[in-house]
Amino acid sequence: MELQLALDLVDIPGAKEVVREVGAYVDIIEIGTPVVINEGLRAVKEIKAQFPHLKVLADLKIMDAGGYEVMKASEAGADIVTVLGVSDDATIRGAVAEARKQGRKIMVDMINVKDLETRAREIDALGADYICVHSGYDHQASGLNSFADLAVIKRVVKQAKTAIAGGIKLETLPEVIQAAPDLVIVGGGITGQADKQAVAAEMQKLVKAV
Numbered sequence: 729m730e731l732q733l734a735l736d737l738v739d740i741p742g743a744k745e746v747v748r749e750v751g752a753y754v755d756i757i758e759i760g761t762p763v764v765i766n767e768g769l770r771a772v773k774e775i776k777a778q779f780p781h782l783k784v785l786a787d788l789k790i791m792d793a794g795g796y797e798v799m800k801a802s803e804a805g806a807d808i809v810t811v812l813g814v815s816d817d818a819t820i821r822g823a824v825a826e827a828r829k830q831g832r833k834i835m836v837d838m839i840n841v842k843d844l845e846t847r848a849r850e851i852d853a854l855g856a857d858y859i860c861v862h863s864g865y866d867h868q869a870s871g872l873n874s875f876a877d878l879a880v881i882k883r884v885v886k887q888a889k890t891a892i893a894g895g896i897k898l899e900t901l902p903e904v905i906q907a908a909p910d911l912v913i914v915g916g917g918i919t920g921q922a923d924k925q926a927v928a929a930e931m932q933k934l935v936k937a938v
């Protein structure tokens with residue numbers, strides 16, 4: 729099982745500071761959607777240049793022009809790029825084809841997918857590398873999480889790795905781990921803590937113990 733740190737509410741210098749503090753305890757650094765909106769793909773480029781040993785995920789949440797946008801994220805150094813599960817099959821196909829060409833990976837984010845079981849099967853067949861269940865900030869505000877959704881994709885996905893994101897904290901991590909995703913994504917559960925390093929180290933211990 730791998731651990732991904734999501735950086736959402738920082739600028740580039742702030743992102744570098746957090747990675748310096750907790751980079752040793754995580755496998756993947758996510759440059760979150762708000763960071764890409766504020767800083768552009770330069771954020772991906774600078775983090776990859778400074779921390780080449782870490783995998784970098786660009787959370788572009790692509791909805792159209794999958795091939796082109798994956799190409800741009802790859803040029804910036806992203807190892808993994810996100811595409812939305814609600815997007816057209818052609819978008820996902822284009823993203824997967826471009827990622828294969830560039831030696832990168834595609835994570836499909838299932839946020840707001842209504843028929844999760846059917847769409848997860850379809851996306852698995854389209855060749856996604858990761859399928860991620862996700863309670864976004866707006867869902868979290870209504871008290872929702874994706875724990876039940878993880879069980880659904882674990883049941884139907886045969887090829888892709890499974891991932892979960894959205895409001896995961898140290899206290900809820902054991903429940904997530906029990907459901908056995910391949911990848912756990914944590915943002916505020918690390919970045920919002922006073923001692924980020926201690927929390928990340930504890931999370932790594934739990935994640936690597938299985």
Ligand SMILES: O=C(CO)[C@H](O)[C@H](O)COP(=O)(O)O
Pocket residue numbers: 734735736758760761787863864865893894895896913914915916917
């Ligand atoms: O993609 C995101 C929001 O759309 C976040 O990166 C993801 O939800 C993880 O952050 P947190 O653990 O703070 O919810």
